[in-house]
Amino acid sequence: MPIRPSTTRPPTAPLQAISALGILAALAAAPAAAQETFEGSVGLGAGFNTEYEGADEYHPIPVVPISLRYQGFGLQTAGQGVQIDVSGIRFIDFGPLVQYRSNRGSDVDDPVVALLPEVDAAVEIGGFVEINLPFFLPGTDAFTFIGRFTYDIADSHGGVLIQPGLRYSVPIGEDIRINLIGTTTFASEDYNETYFGVTPAASMASGLPVYDAGAGFKDISATLAGSYYFSEHWGVTAVMRYTMLVGDAADSPITELRGSRNQFLGGLALSYRF
Template sequence: MNQLTRILLLTLPFMAAAPALAQEAEDHSSLTIGVGVASVPSYEGSDDSRLIVGPQLRGKVKDHAFFTRGPMLFFDAIPNRDDSGIDFQAGPVVGVRLDRTSRKQIKDSAVEALGKRDTAIEVGGYVGIGKTGIITSAYDNLSARVAVTKDVAGAHESYIVTPAIEYFTPLSIRSFAGIGLSADYVGKKFGRYYFDVDPAGALASGLPVYTRGGSGSGFRRVNANLTGGYSLSGDIRKGWVIVGAVGYSRMLGRYADSPVVAIAGSKNQFLAALGVGYTF
């Protein structure tokens, strides 16, 4: 997985999620593949944007769902066979974090001078619950989950806890809309690795020395996104769909105060994306 793909996965979780909802309610296998273009921050905390292109997918096989959220791949080990529309979820999670692993992706010269970061491989699990047919129709879906992962590749060597809640609803047989809210809670080694500036880094970059990023664990950011889509095939359960999204993230606390964010970047992070997906 290259850097462009990784960043797009951060911005296009909607590419396969919403069109597949109605099919999953019918309890049979499906696969949605998407590709799109997005405007995203050049690194976490940056005030510069880049245009990127990349893929996304979601599927369900024999009542077991798998899907991507951000750079993470989730697999639901609990089969969804409840006719009441309640879906208990639990299973493994694996992902790749490539933030600042290539100087070519960083537009700010000061942050570039701090040097590259190693690739983190984050492995763990999640639990959650979803309910289909809850507010607007028999096919809308509200879900909540908590994922816990840890870097096993020796990069930041820390853990990440991500609570999230999502709501998707069909507006008609041809269109849908969704909203998602999430947050990221990280260990002190994560903050030290990505947000601290040591004396050597300060000398190279011109940024001040900063050590509070790794002074403890805490919430790193909160995220919100709005999505919408329209079927080009006449039915969001199958065929082609065009999807758009806008998102906002807010860096928090000691992470927002880091010179990487407060001086070289911004605590306010924006994204916009447009893509097309196909459901089989």
């Protein structure tokens, strides 16, 4: 079964931190271009996120965004992990990505969810593509199609995630850039059953009703991010993301009875670019 007891409890902070820093790194950056020199940015900040998917408790998280590019190739934190652009093509990025999804254990704040069998940490690998096209203001703003695909290789949930999205990025003057992004996530039955299902045994332990979660779209997200560089090298980036769980993820008793379908993430980071 994808949900099973375990004595291994890695901390939840790395996943939440990576989630926030991925948005900050990706959205603070300008549309991809073929860099002739080594360029990039690194940052450090703090933010907040839900304790697990479907929770209504929020924890502080560290934020450490990284984005590096050289001659059209790049590496950056994204989503819950790291993606590597191997295209070398202007306006088109694609390549492998790897993500770490932390466990949900008995140390969560909700006393009922804490009684559910622990979900082990997952390691997800896959690929991504980002197609950047000039939009209303050629040479300055960009409209980007985003596509990501991942599969769990750690046999935690054993499922597949597919995430399409759109991003619009526009500068305001020389030092400010605003980004709007919308995404949705399709999850396989294995994934949804692991994180949102309640087996008969889990029902007996927690008192939650038995619930079978099938495959389908599990969320819709909207993100607003802005970056401001107050000097040649130093700047700040702020991000706010709202995610609404939908389908079987929203109807799960873990979400509906013990948590919330409304999920928020925020962060602020000080960045250095070179």
